[in-house]
């Protein structure tokens with residue numbers, strides 16, 4: 001069966017890659033794409049937005065025009081995502097959310113939306129990063145209680161949120177595994193006389209530079225050795241292809257709140 005997808009934020013960096021991934025993905029039919037009202041891309045052919053030739057589908061700012069889709073894919077902004085969630089709840093449409101930067105209360109609201117429609121929230125839709133989350137769980141369980149844990153992330157100059165959604169999820173996975181509260185143990189950057197490192201903290205460091213697509217490293221450092229677990233994305237198509245996989249999977253799910261670990265079967269993987 002073909003899954004009909006619509007892309008929200010289709011003129012953005014991810015949006016353009018999502019158009020291309022949707023066209024290439026077996027079992028997916030791209031049926032619509034949305035841009036902000038008044039956008040210069042409104043009424044432009046989606047294929048031309050993505051630079052892949054005409055597809056005969058025009059970008060719209062009318063969200064009601066997306067009702068032809070089975071699944072909506074949202075890589076936009078926090079405000080826009082909440083408008084899209086509202087619409088999806090009203091129309092019982094499945095929604096894949098790749099947007100990042102939500103605080104705890106906003107995540108709780110997104111989880112609650114899952115009671116009314118299938119919702120999947122993934123700060124990173126690449127297979128590699130989701131496997132990395134699993135590796136962090138194993139590592140934290142084995143050596144997390146006596147090593148210094150630091151998370152580093154680097155992204156392009158245009159990124160608006162920090163630390164990245166992926167880095168925050170890395171911290172959350174480690175904190176959960178160690179029974180720590182991330183809100184209490186996270187340290188975001190250091191400056192001046194910081195005193196010696198508190199062993200219970202999880203540090204975050206952020207770089208914003210040029211066109212870096214996305215790099216994440218977790219350090220587990222002891223005296224005498226350190227383990228570094230790194231993921232580097234080299235193309236946004238990795239995230240876009242993962243989002244198509246998520247959309248296909250979500251189209252067959254009942255109402256509920258899901259993540260990429262569900263899609264990839266990593267929750268039940270024995271470690």
Ligand SMILES: NC(=O)C1=CN([C@@H]2O[C@H](COP(=O)(O)OP(=O)(O)OC[C@H]3O[C@@H](n4cnc5c(N)ncnc54)[C@H](OP(=O)(O)O)[C@@H]3O)[C@@H](O)[C@H]2O)C=CC1
Pocket residue numbers: 008009010011012013014015034035036037039075076077080083097098099100101122123124125126161165239
């Ligand atoms: N989960 C993952 O794997 C990944 C997640 N991301 C996240 O995805 C989000 C987008 O990233 P990126 O593509 O780089 O950002 P961009 O700014 O390039 O794209 C966002 C797009 O959303 C559009 N938009 C904003 N508001 C609306 C609206 N109300 N209706 C329709 N479209 C709207 C913007 O339009 P306009 O330009 O007109 O404002 C823009 O085209 C970020 O939160 C980022 O962190 C990014 C990569 C991977």
Ligand SMILES: O=C(O)C1=N[C@H](C(=O)O)C[C@H](O)C1
Pocket residue numbers: 100123124155159160163164165166167213214215
């Ligand atoms: O904004 C980006 O570009 C990315 N954002 C995501 C995040 O915040 O984790 C994922 C990816 O690293 C690219």
